Amino acid sequence: MKVLVAIKRVIDAYVKVRVKSDGSGVETQNVKMSMNPFCEIAVEEAVRMKEAGIASEVVVVSCGQQNSQETIRTALAMGADRGILVQSDAELQPLAIAKLLKGVVEKEQPELVLMGKQAVDNDFNQTGQMLSALLDWSQATFASKIEKSDGKLTVTREIDGGLETIEVALPAVVTADLRLNEPRYASLPNIMKAKKKPIDTMSAEDLGVDPSPRLSVVKVSEPPARQGGAKVGSVAELVEKLKNEAKVI
Amino acid sequence: MDFALSGEQNMLVESVRAFCERELYPHEELVEQSDEVPPELAQEIRDKALKAGFYAANMPEDLGGGGLDAVELALFERELGRPNYALQSFVVRPSNILQGCEGDQRERYLLPAIRGERMDCLAMTEPGAGSDVRGMSTRAVRDGDDWVVNGQKHFISHADVADFCILFAVTGEEETLRGPRKRISSFLVDHDTPGLEVRPGPRPVSHRGYKNCELYFTDCRIPGSALLGEEGKGFELANTWLGASRLTVATMCVGRAQRVMDLAVDWAAQRKQFGQPIGRNQGVGFKLADMATDIRAAELLTLMAAWNHGQGRMTDQDAAMAKVFASEMLARVTDEAVQIYGGMGLMDSLPLERFWRDARIERIWDGTSEIQRHIIARSLLRPLGA
Ligand SMILES: Cc1cc2nc3c(=O)[nH]c(=O)nc-3n(C[C@H](O)[C@H](O)[C@H](O)COP(=O)(O)OP(=O)(O)OC[C@H]3O[C@@H](n4cnc5c(N)ncnc54)[C@H](O)[C@@H]3O)c2cc1C
Numbered sequence: 053m054k055v056l057v058a059i060k061r062v063i064d065a066y067v068k069v070r071v072k073s074d075g076s077g078v079e080t081q082n083v084k085m086s087m088n089p090f091c092e093i094a095v096e097e098a099v100r101m102k103e104a105g106i107a108s109e110v111v112v113v114s115c116g117q118q119n120s121q122e123t124i125r126t127a128l129a130m131g132a133d134r135g136i137l138v139q140s141d142a143e144l145q146p147l148a149i150a151k152l153l154k155g156v157v158e159k160e161q162p163e164l165v166l167m168g169k170q171a172v173d174n175d176f177n178q179t180g181q182m183l184s185a186l187l188d189w190s191q192a193t194f195a196s197k198i199e200k201s202d203g204k205l206t207v208t209r210e211i212d213g214g215l216e217t218i219e220v221a222l223p224a225v226v227t228a229d230l231r232l233n234e235p236r237y238a239s240l241p242n243i244m245k246a247k248k249k250p251i252d253t254m255s256a257e258d259l260g261v262d263p264s265p266r267l268s269v270v271k272v273s274e275p276p277a278r279q280g281g282a283k284v285g286s287v288a289e290l291v292e293k294l295k296n297e298a299k300v301i
Numbered sequence: 302m303d304f305a306l307s308g309e310q311n312m313l314v315e316s317v318r319a320f321c322e323r324e325l326y327p328h329e330e331l332v333e334q335s336d337e338v339p340p341e342l343a344q345e346i347r348d349k350a351l352k353a354g355f356y357a358a359n360m361p362e363d364l365g366g367g368g369l370d371a372v373e374l375a376l377f378e379r380e381l382g383r384p385n386y387a388l389q390s391f392v393v394r395p396s397n398i399l400q401g402c403e404g405d406q407r408e409r410y411l412l413p414a415i416r417g418e419r420m421d422c423l424a425m426t427e428p429g430a431g432s433d434v435r436g437m438s439t440r441a442v443r444d445g446d447d448w449v450v451n452g453q454k455h456f457i458s459h460a461d462v463a464d465f466c467i468l469f470a471v472t473g474e475e476e477t478l479r480g481p482r483k484r485i486s487s488f489l490v491d492h493d494t495p496g497l498e499v500r501p502g503p504r505p506v507s508h509r510g511y512k513n514c515e516l517y518f519t520d521c522r523i524p525g526s527a528l529l530g531e532e533g534k535g536f537e538l539a540n541t542w543l544g545a546s547r548l549t550v551a552t553m554c555v556g557r558a559q560r561v562m563d564l565a566v567d568w569a570a571q572r573k574q575f576g577q578p579i580g581r582n583q584g585v586g587f588k589l590a591d592m593a594t595d596i597r598a599a600e601l602l603t604l605m606a607a608w609n610h611g612q613g614r615m616t617d618q619d620a621a622m623a624k625v626f627a628s629e630m631l632a633r634v635t636d637e638a639v640q641i642y643g644g645m646g647l648m649d650s651l652p653l654e655r656f657w658r659d660a661r662i663e664r665i666w667d668g669t670s671e672i673q674r675h676i677i678a679r680s681l682l683r684p685l686g687a
Contacts, residue, residue, distance in 0.1 A: 086315075121308075122308045122311070125308050125309075125312065126312060126315075129312050129316070237317075237319035237323070237353065238315075238316040239316075239352070239353045239354040239355075240313070240316075240353065240354030240355055240358060240367045240369075242354075243309060243312050243313055243316060244309075247309060
């Protein structure tokens with residue numbers, strides 16, 4: 053089974069994000085960038101499938117600027133076989149990315165597309181679902197366990213109430229949740245090998261997709277600073293504060 | 302001139318850092334408290350390092366090592382400077398001098414050291430011979446095909462867990478233009494050789510869990526094949542292969558300082574006194590500024606020496622400058638970090654006090670600060686005949 057893994061370059065999850073002073077977005081200049089943690093989990097799962105003899109080839113694809121190559125290299129160092137960069141300097145929103153990925157899927161013909169459930173920058177949680185709809189493939193989101201048997205996958209999903217187990221027919225799009233696995237650190241030989249693995253570059257035009265954004269960002273602002281807590285002396289005082297200060301009752 | 306790391310170098314740094322954070326940091330408390338790395342844990346770290354290809358990262362690829370170049374190795378060891386020293390020591394970099402092994406020695410010492418089957422230690426220092434290593438008195442005397450060794454070594458790092466030592470001993474005297482001089486030779490000695498006893502050494506203030514030992518040689522008989530390199534050429538061999546070990550100290554100091562710096566900045570931003578973060582006071586903010594600048598300078602000095610080393614043109618001066626500056630930088634940075642933490646900086650519930658203690662040894666081993674300055678001064682004055 054050939055597996056395609058879609059990965060995104062985002063601000064490193066441990067960086068304290070700062071909003072630009074003009075409210076147009078967040079500061080990305082001189083900020084450490086990394087692979088989206090959920091994408092890392094997806095890559096890990098694909099590499100494990102390859103090691104277990106379930107996957108025959110693992111191809112990673114990233115849509116974005118030239119520097120997304122670095123993120124692809126990281127995935128190659130984890131054990132993916134080759135990479136594809138769909139290069140675009142435009143702001144890419146979930147629908148555009150889903151369309152670009154559909155183009156890549158049509159070229160590559162994988163049986164399974166693995167991706168993160170969402171990217172930690174915009175938290176959209178849409179791209180996987182959109183891709184499965186565009187392809188008319190089965191989907192399994194929030195996966196915490198994936199098992200393959202003849203022509204289908206058994207996927208355990210993390211849902212509000214607990215865990216849900218579903219069966220999906222292949223081909224399918226599966227999005228990874230946090231507990232699916234713990235991604236490896238790249239081994240030294242694999243880091244060295246990564247530079248020799250091929251990365252193809254294509255453009256949105258090559259795939260016949262217009263990636264222009266459909267949504268416009270009006271304003272980005274910092275969440276309000278958390279107020280310190282206060283102790284109340286009695287139930288009466290609590291009720292009074294809830295009514296008059298917090299105005300919730 | 303490009304100071305940016307390549308994509309690959311970045312990946313290497315991130316991967317080693319992740320290894321440290323995941324496989325070594327969680328055991329730091331245990332080692333700091335018990336002053337010991339349990340053998341099972343040591344084996345587990347070895348196995349994981351082997352699996353990740355980090356074991357023997359300094360050794361050439363065709364021998365089964367990691368094949369890192371000098372700059373990559375400096376970055377790799379910089380990251381290993383962050384965790385507890387004893388824990389990282391099981392991500393072994395066998396002594397480069399083993400590359401001087403010839404014939405059967407390769408199969409007996411060099412290759413098993415790279416495969417993680419045997420561990421080496423280096424026995425140079427003696428109670429009577431520290432900075433003045435040529436003043437050593439341990440002797441190896443020819444007896445037929447064998448050598449018979451007598452003498453004592455001390456401060457020998459991790460000899461307790463090593464399987465063999467790379468021993469330096471006197472094998473004769475020679476006349477030079479500056480008078481008579483001891484001939485020093487190097488040997489490979491298995492620790493289970495009769496006549497060699499390895500005893501625990503005293504407990505140092507730095508690096509909990511990392512042991513130094515005393516080696517006693519009493520009519521210890523070793524075969525002729527134990528000679529590493531040529532008779533009388535021990536220091537030449539050491540100069541060829543051990544020049545870069547000072548860079549190891551320097552770069553590990555930089556890594557540890559960076560970890561300390563992050564802690565200091567966090568504290569200065571979060572700890573409030575007089576209604577504001579203490580870092581808002583210039584008295585504290587300027588400390589941070591100096592620390593960050595100090596670290597950057599040490600890092601550049603170290604990477605430059607490493608780069609020169611990779612080009613085959615590192616001078617003694619390059620290595621000495623990096624070692625003396627980085628180790629003294631670490632002393633300043635850890636001391637100021639304790640100051641910024643105030644009383645909490647001294648408590649063993651936080652790691653600051655140990656970084657401060659650990660920093661102390663770096664100015665002493667692998668050549669004291671005075672010896673490094675001596676090397677730099679000599680390389681300035683010698684060309685003028687002074
Ligand atoms: C924990 C630990 C582990 C070690 N591990 C090893 C090991 O694995 N293998 C090994 O062989 N060695 C090892 N060493 C030895 C280490 O390299 C020596 O301690 C170091 O070289 C200094 O020697 P010394 O301690 O005898 O000090 P000394 O040489 O006695 O120096 C004492 C003081 O005199 C100063 N001094 C000496 N000569 C001069 C001079 N010419 N000019 C100006 N000042 C001078 C020194 O700088 C120092 O301040 C280890 C040491 C320690 C503490």
